[in-house]
Amino acid sequence: MTDFFHYLTVLSSGVRYTLELTFAAVGLGLVLAIPVTAARRSSSRAYRFLGTAFVELLRAIPPLPWLFLVFFALPTMGLTPLQPMTAGILVFGIISAAYLTEIYRAGFRAVPAGQAEAAAALGLGPFHTYARILVPQAVKTALPLALAYFIGALKDSAIVSVIGVQDISARAVAQNVANSNGLIVFLAAAAIYLCLSLPVALFGRWLSYRLGTQNAVRVGA
Amino acid sequence: METAANRARPFLEADKVSVAFHGKAAVDEISLTVTAGEVVSIIGPSGSGKSTFLRCINHLQVPTSGTISVDGVSVVDRPGQHPKAKDLARLRRKVGMVFQSFNLFPHLTALENVTLAQVHAMGRNKSDAEERGRELLAQVGLADRANHRPSQCSGGQQQRIAIARALALDPKVVLFDEPTSALDPELGADVLKVMRDLANSGMTMIVVTHEMHFAEDVGDRVVFIADGKVVEQGNPAEVLRHPQHERTQRFLKAVLDR
Amino acid sequence: MNIHAWPDYLSQLWPGLRTSFLLLVALVALGTPLSLLLASTQRSHRKAVRWTTIGIVEFARGMPSLVLLYLVYFGLPSFNLTLGAFTAASVALAINYAGYTSDAIKSGLDAVPMGQVEASEALGLSRGVTMRRVILPQAVRIITPPMLSWIIVYFQTTSIAFAISVPELMSKAYSIASVNFQYLGVFAVAGLLYAVVSIPGSQLVSALERRQQRGTP
Numbered sequence: 001m002t003d004f005f006h007y008l009t010v011l012s013s014g015v016r017y018t019l020e021l022t023f024a025a026v027g028l029g030l031v032l033a034i035p036v037t038a039a040r041r042s043s044s045r046a047y048r049f050l051g052t053a054f055v056e057l058l059r060a061i062p063p064l065p066w067l068f069l070v071f072f073a074l075p076t077m078g079l080t081p082l083q084p085m086t087a088g089i090l091v092f093g094i095i096s097a098a099y100l101t102e103i104y105r106a107g108f109r110a111v112p113a114g115q116a117e118a119a120a121a122l123g124l125g126p127f128h129t130y131a132r133i134l135v136p137q138a139v140k141t142a143l144p145l146a147l148a149y150f151i152g153a154l155k156d157s158a159i160v161s162v163i164g165v166q167d168i169s170a171r172a173v174a175q176n177v178a179n180s181n182g183l184i185v186f187l188a189a190a191a192i193y194l195c196l197s198l199p200v201a202l203f204g205r206w207l208s209y210r211l212g213t214q215n216a217v218r219v220g221a
Numbered sequence: 222m223e224t225a226a227n228r229a230r231p232f233l234e235a236d237k238v239s240v241a242f243h244g245k246a247a248v249d250e251i252s253l254t255v256t257a258g259e260v261v262s263i264i265g266p267s268g269s270g271k272s273t274f275l276r277c278i279n280h281l282q283v284p285t286s287g288t289i290s291v292d293g294v295s296v297v298d299r300p301g302q303h304p305k306a307k308d309l310a311r312l313r314r315k316v317g318m319v320f321q322s323f324n325l326f327p328h329l330t331a332l333e334n335v336t337l338a339q340v341h342a343m344g345r346n347k348s349d350a351e352e353r354g355r356e357l358l359a360q361v362g363l364a365d366r367a368n369h370r371p372s373q374c375s376g377g378q379q380q381r382i383a384i385a386r387a388l389a390l391d392p393k394v395v396l397f398d399e400p401t402s403a404l405d406p407e408l409g410a411d412v413l414k415v416m417r418d419l420a421n422s423g424m425t426m427i428v429v430t431h432e433m434h435f436a437e438d439v440g441d442r443v444v445f446i447a448d449g450k451v452v453e454q455g456n457p458a459e460v461l462r463h464p465q466h467e468r469t470q471r472f473l474k475a476v477l478d479r
Numbered sequence: 480m481n482i483h484a485w486p487d488y489l490s491q492l493w494p495g496l497r498t499s500f501l502l503l504v505a506l507v508a509l510g511t512p513l514s515l516l517l518a519s520t521q522r523s524h525r526k527a528v529r530w531t532t533i534g535i536v537e538f539a540r541g542m543p544s545l546v547l548l549y550l551v552y553f554g555l556p557s558f559n560l561t562l563g564a565f566t567a568a569s570v571a572l573a574i575n576y577a578g579y580t581s582d583a584i585k586s587g588l589d590a591v592p593m594g595q596v597e598a599s600e601a602l603g604l605s606r607g608v609t610m611r612r613v614i615l616p617q618a619v620r621i622i623t624p625p626m627l628s629w630i631i632v633y634f635q636t637t638s639i640a641f642a643i644s645v646p647e648l649m650s651k652a653y654s655i656a657s658v659n660f661q662y663l664g665v666f667a668v669a670g671l672l673y674a675v676v677s678i679p680g681s682q683l684v685s686a687l688e689r690r691q692q693r694g695t696p
Contacts, residue, residue, distance in 0.1 A: 060677035062635035065670035158543035182553025190542035313603035324598035338602035
């Protein structure tokens with residue numbers, strides 16, 4: 001038991017990196033997903049195709065190959081090698097843009113078509129229609145989904161340990177190599193991830209209860 | 222054999238059965254005795270507890286207090302006790318049930334609906350079960366529907382399949398929970414005819430219903446339930462034509478004036 | 480970028496893809512019965528059983544798949560039980576998969592109307608027969624599309640078995656690339672192999688979902 005608490009303190013030095021990576025990546029994704037969503041909802045067939053291709057391709061290939069492409073392959077093309085952390089943020093940022101696009105779309109789909117029609121009938125322009133009418137209603141559906149996605153991203157981010165980001169998982173691997181006490185080390189790592197995701201999960205549950213949008217749409221893990 | 226003596230023997234006895242939901246009594250100390258071969262109609266306003274009481278008889282609803290015995294079988298000695306699976310199975314072999322919404326198994330054909338419990342609850346072999354199943358489907362006038370799925374049958378046909386399914390276990394008593402309420406009057410007529418034939422064959426039946434003609438013509442007794450209590454019971458013609466209680470009068474007036 | 484070498488990479492990566500598939504088959508074969516068990520115990524009338532199940536499910540999916548993988552691979556030796564990398568990956572991912580999919584199975588089971596259970600009870604069918612002959616056949620239709628999309632997700636997740644050197648697609652790609660230094664080509668081909676399986680898979684799922692929406696009365 002004392003071992004467990006010992007590892008807990010040792011591993012928590014990685015929490016910073018895990019959180020930094022997840023927040024930066026999801027933040028990047030939240031912004032990048034806006035133009036992609038616009039493309040997917042566009043009336044232009046070409047934009048729609050590009051948007052769809054972006055989302056489908058990013059979701060059809062697991063994070064690890066993307067990570068290796070960015071971290072190992074880009075430098076062979078004459079680009080400056082990226083820091084592991086930067087590569088991680090970039091890869092997970094772009095991947096989360098794809099998933100968040102789907103979440104934004106689910107949010108807009110949940111707004112009845114009559115709302116946009118009513119706004120148009122009142123003479124509102126596209127900007128005001130989105131900003132004042134559609135987005136505030138779409139948020140109700142999208143926010144709980146985005147929180148669930150955030151938890152998924154927090155856990156998925158563990159894979160950046162294989163390119164050397166010193167996150168929780170990387171520290172756990174190092175402790176395991178040094179002490180070969182895998183059971184306790186990785187239980188401690190699991191406990192830390194659980195502590196990080198639990199508050200978000202509870203907040204998400206409370207939020208969807210408040211917003212009355214339980215079990216809206218499922219998104220990939 | 223239908224002798225006067227065994228006709229008078231109480232076959233089903235419910236003694237002070239109560240069911241409370243969240244502290245509110247839905248069924249309030251209902252006692253009912255039914256003799257073998259008797260057809261009892263239970264009438265009353267919706268929400269009066271009549272269906273809940275009916276469901277207590279085969280223990281789909283666990284009574285909060287009171288006891289029930291059917292043909293000498295009672296699954297619990299005291300209320301709140303967890304019934305043994307064996308006793309429950311014995312009870313349900315004796316009691317058939319027909320639901321308002323049929324509850325046929327949608328993924329099985331009519332014949333499979335009728336044979337499933339024969340094979341898995343009674344242990345009949347498959348060919349005997351199918352033979353009996355076809356016989357029963359013929360009896361309810363649906364021999365030609367044996368290989369159809371419920372979704373390919375009309376509501377009235379579905380309910381008749383459900384009756385055949387309930388009869389397949391050779392029950393001693395059949396409970397009907399508003400069997401025609403979900404049906405158009407025309408489709409309901411076929412179901413009522415099957416029930417009439419069944420009553421004429423001597424089957425003991427307890428029928429929760431809004432069909433006053435059925436209650437009067439076929440039933441041996443009418444029980445009027447309101448607010449979880451038996452208000453009045455007796456000979457159908459008397460209860461339906463000359464109700465004694467004000468509550469019964471009010472209910473019948475509302476039903477008959479429609 | 481030397482596209483002409485890609486067919487060559489493809490043939491070298493092939494055994495890795497086969498191992499990824501075997502891993503997927505193993506984890507689904509182990510995980511699905513576990514998931515079914517967790518789904519039915521989550522529906523238990525006993526509070527203790529229900530809460531124990533919820534605890535197991537939250538444990539199974541509360542940590543990163545990678546950490547669960549390490550936990551099984553490096554942790555089980557503490558119980559004098561050492562699993563090979565492939566077996567450890569199958570077990571770990573099966574637990575993870577069961578944690579996530581048990582919800583999909585549970586909602587499929589919940590979607591079967593209560594009247595079906597009551598009719599089965601009234602007919603004196605045992606719980607086992609009711610589950611096998613009445614509820615499951617009806618639930619399977621509802622459960623199939625979400626389960627398929629989880630299987631696609633887990634096809635991609637097999638890539639993390641790289642971390643314990645299971646010779647699956649990513650491990651193969653990594654070892655090829657670290658010899659010929661053609662990182663771009665090798666990883667691009669590996670990535671496309673995942674996409675070539677996943678994209679038609681998701682399209683199948685959407686087709687099934689559309690058919691079901693039409694089919695429901």
